[in-house]
Amino acid sequence: MMASSASSxxxxxxxxxxxxxxxxxxxxxxxxxxxxxxxIAEKEGNTDRKHRKSVYVSLMQTHIPKLEREGVVxxxxxxxxxxxxxxxxxxYMEVVQRNDISWSTFYAGLSVIFLVTALWFGNLLLVFAxxxxxxxxxxxxxxxxxxxxxxDSKKGRNTRRNGR
Numbered sequence: 001m002m003a004s005s006a007s008s009x010x011x012x013x014x015x016x017x018x019x020x021x022x023x024x025x026x027x028x029x030x031x032x033x034x035x036x037x038x039x040i041a042e043k044e045g046n047t048d049r050k051h052r053k054s055v056y057v058s059l060m061q062t063h064i065p066k067l068e069r070e071g072v073v074x075x076x077x078x079x080x081x082x083x084x085x086x087x088x089x090x091x092y093m094e095v096v097q098r099n100d101i102s103w104s105t106f107y108a109g110l111s112v113i114f115l116v117t118a119l120w121f122g123n124l125l126l127v128f129a130x131x132x133x134x135x136x137x138x139x140x141x142x143x144x145x146x147x148x149x150x151x152d153s154k155k156g157r158n159t160r161r162n163g164r
Contacts, residue, residue, distance in 0.1 A: 016055065017063050019043050021085060024073070029082035033059065036080060108137035 023039045024031055037059065041052045064080065067073040074081045101109075111134035118126035 014063065016040055016058060017067060020059065020063060020067075020080070021072070021082070024080060024082040025085070031080055033075075033078050033080060102141070104137050104141040108134055108141065111137060 019040045020036055023036050027035075033056070037052055037056045038047070040055045040059075041047045044051070044055070064073065064075050068075060071083060072085065074083055111130045114126060114130035115134065118124075118130055
């Protein structure tokens with residue numbers, strides 16, 4: 001269970017790692033590095049040579065080694081193979097564009113609208129239902145926030161708590 005939690009924060013903690021996993025899933029778990037670089041550069045909106053090189057270097061020096069250490073991917077001779085994706089990662093890999101809102105935020109907002117409407121009409125059943133959805137949306141948002149937190153900040157908090 002602990003490894004799964006570590007893998008999810010490693011993957012979800014960086015947009016390029018998420019895009020790499022997304023691309024590998026679309027390609028049945030296996031793709032050449034140059035195709036992944038092209039995909040990420042395109043998703044980031046900049047496909048010029050300098051940016052592609054930046055993507056390549058960051059994948060080679062940071063992202064692929066991290067994912068290999070976690071047992072998520074294997075890299076050999078320019079080909080990346082997806083070994084496993086923790087279940088909770090697939091659940092939280094919602095693709096939210098720069099100007100979009102997350103599902104949990106959307107449902108929280110919708111719950112507030114229904115709550116105001118329920119209060120306006122004095123409908124206690126709708127008040128209860130909208131408060132229930134609001135609470136669920138808040139818990140979902142908190143859970144996603146915990147998963148998306150970088151691993152280092154969690155280690156630092158635990159170290160301070162233990163007095164080390």
